[in-house]
Amino acid sequence: MAVEPVLLMTRPAKAAQAFVDSLPLEGVRVIMSPLIGIVHRGELPPMAAYRALIFTSVHGVEAYVAQNGPFLPCYVVGGKTARAAQASGFSVRSVFENAANLIEGVIHHRASGPVLHVRGVHARGNIAQTLTNSAIPTDEAVLYDQPAIPLTDEAQAALSGANPVIVPLFSPRTAVLLAEFRPKPPLLVAAFSQAVANAVSGLHITKLRIALRPDSDAMGVEVIDLLAWAKAAEI
Numbered sequence: 179m180a181v182e183p184v185l186l187m188t189r190p191a192k193a194a195q196a197f198v199d200s201l202p203l204e205g206v207r208v209i210m211s212p213l214i215g216i217v218h219r220g221e222l223p224p225m226a227a228y229r230a231l232i233f234t235s236v237h238g239v240e241a242y243v244a245q246n247g248p249f250l251p252c253y254v255v256g257g258k259t260a261r262a263a264q265a266s267g268f269s270v271r272s273v274f275e276n277a278a279n280l281i282e283g284v285i286h287h288r289a290s291g292p293v294l295h296v297r298g299v300h301a302r303g304n305i306a307q308t309l310t311n312s313a314i315p316t317d318e319a320v321l322y323d324q325p326a327i328p329l330t331d332e333a334q335a336a337l338s339g340a341n342p343v344i345v346p347l348f349s350p351r352t353a354v355l356l357a358e359f360r361p362k363p364p365l366l367v368a369a370f371s372q373a374v375a376n377a378v379s380g381l382h383i384t385k386l387r388i389a390l391r392p393d394s395d396a397m398g399v400e401v402i403d404l405l406a407w408a409k410a411a412e413i
Contacts, residue, residue, distance in 0.1 A: 211333035241321035277303025291315035353377035368400035
């Protein structure tokens with residue numbers, strides 16, 4: 179008898195819903211249980227001296243706009259962040275795949291500083307310090323926090339049951355928070371990157387797929403493949 183797989187979404191609620199809405203889902207139970215929230219905090223520094231901005235997430239764009247910062251040219255990580263920045267009125271100079279690529283690109287372009295990196299409390303890549311060490315003065319503005327949120331009762335029940343659970347994981351921190359629960363059912367993971375996959379390496383995972391590109395479209399492909407596999411497999 180076929181079992182009904184579960185798609186467990188652990189992203190912040192707005193991003194999770196947008197991802198689910200983009201997928202042709204059928205025969206799967208979707209559970210929304212964000213493991214991190216987004217809370218705006220902090221203040222922008224005096225902005226007169228800055229020549230450009232760095233955004234590494236949509237949340238950074240939203241937090242900056244909420245503080246009515248000036249619309250400076252920006253460098254961004256990810257197509258989704260670029261679209262959010264453009265929709266808000268920013269001129270996007272370059273779009274990069276990840277923080278390391280951004281650092282290389284900004285150095286290669288010999289960007290004029292000072293530059294301001296808008297980020298959250300939890301961030302990776304040490305962008306500002308690396309650029310400053312490379313003669314491009316860069317400061318940080320921490321404008322949002324990503325507090326941990328407990329799994330919902332429904333999510334905990336699914337992760338304690340027998341039906342396969344498909345989990346798209348978009349960040350190493352979310353992966354670590356999920357791993358703390360020690361899921362028991364067959365776990366099918368779509369990882370945003372190798373770093374995300376590494377964060378759940380200690381779990382017993384039935385099937386692991388890493389997105390070919392670090393974006394939502396590539397993640398969607400992996401989730402649909404995992405869903406088809408879960409429906410066809412004798413788990």
